[in-house]
Amino acid sequence: MGASRSFEDVEKACGHSFKNRDLLKRALTHSSVSSENAADLERLEFLGDRVLGLLTAEALWRRYPEMSEGELAPRLNQLVRKETCAEAARFFDLGNALTMSAGEENNGGRDRDAILGDVMEALLGALYVDGGLEKARAAYDLFWGERFDAIAAEHRDAKTELQEWAQSAGHGTPSYADVDRTGPDHAPEFTVEVRVGKLRPEQAKGCSKRDAQTEAALVLLRREGVWSGD
Secondary structure: OOOOOOHHHHHHHHOOOOOOHHHHHHHOEOOOOOHHHHHHHHHHHHHHHHHHHHHHHHHHHHHOOOOOHHHHHHHHHHHHOHHHHHHHHHHOOOHHHOEOOHHHHHOOHHHOHHHHHHHHHHHHHHHHHHHOHHHHHHHHHHHHHHHHHHHHHHHOOHHHHHHHHHHHOOOOOOEEEEEEEEOOOOOOEEEEEEEOOOOOOEEEEEOOHHHHHHHHHHHHHHHOOOOOOO
């Protein structure tokens, strides 16, 4: 179905007027519309994923000059994970700018992390092709800039922290169980449950089983007052 937000709205939000508007159209066209458009989106997403990685790696390298590669890597993973990209897409309100099938929209596609994360990467790819790295960087900074340290600070592996806390508190080793898998193959969503001893279990969703497990661990840690992050 058609979008309620115009290309001009997106251009204003990301601070760039496209010379080749077709690039923006491709980035904002979901693969459910046609196989041809799906290929376009996937190519831009492929490129945008690398642009995102480069911008983030450079920012980490400059921001934390004393950190080792081993310290930088988990922070990079946190900054580029699909859920972080989805939050960036919501910041730019890309969900309302997407063209997608009625079926996908009725299934909540405009606010699904997997879809929004892909579209954010595709937008960065389109910005890079149309305006170069600095235009992609400018849009990147609008979301990641002020939030950079806060997002990077969440790099701690919640699963590892939960295991260490559970064992030290006498609850034993956490266990994870797959609860559900929904969505199409190109944008799956997994639901996972974590159990720790006799504590009430928690469930969470993610674009991969690992992301869902990490989120479930994080939810439980926050509930128990163990996790100090936001």
